[in-house]
Amino acid sequence: GENVEQHPSTLSVQEGDSAVIKCTYSDSASNYFPWYKQELGKRPQLIIDIRSNVGEKKDQRIAVTLNKTAKHFSLHITETQPEDSAVYFCAASSRGSTLGRLYFGRGTQLTVWP
């Protein structure tokens, strides 16, 4: 099955700085890569996703990049704000073009200091 590795496990940045979280996956058949944000005591929320036919996707201060050859993808948050503090999970789906099982990374605790 798919194996998703996520780094770093914790990340502290100053408000206004950028944050980058990286993930690798093992199954070359994986073609859907979402990112979730989970605030303390809340449900995971989908914040951005990318498919394998796209190399980069942006949504305001958040961007995701995908390198299929190297089998890694990254989340970039620019101009970080204290409300960005949360646990971020990457995931990969290995079931063709329909929504299949998602395999999650271990998560990154992001802390943004004011």
Next chain:
Amino acid sequence: SAVISQKPSRDICQRGTSLTIQCQVDSQVTMMFWYRQQPGQSLTLIATANQGSEATYESGFVIDKFPISRPNLTFSTLTVSNMSPEDSSIYLCSGGTFEKLFFGSGTQLSVL
């Protein structure tokens, strides 16, 4: 995004008992899954809830321990059977459309 309602939100149970968690999704959802999240940990897929048939379990999870039903497209239940303290965790229902997966608010289970 899809609307996913899950209940109960939390429960404290005695060892050896069973708890059934209910999940209701809106009609946009076609796929339903159950995940477990232990404190400070990642999300682990328990099973795919299949409409009108037996669920598809992931390695390490069995039907006798985690029976799942999905009698129709928008409703599913997960039962945690013969509970032990090791079952203390957050259980999350999730539902997906063709492209995206959304989560319920979770059930925080504590087993004494």
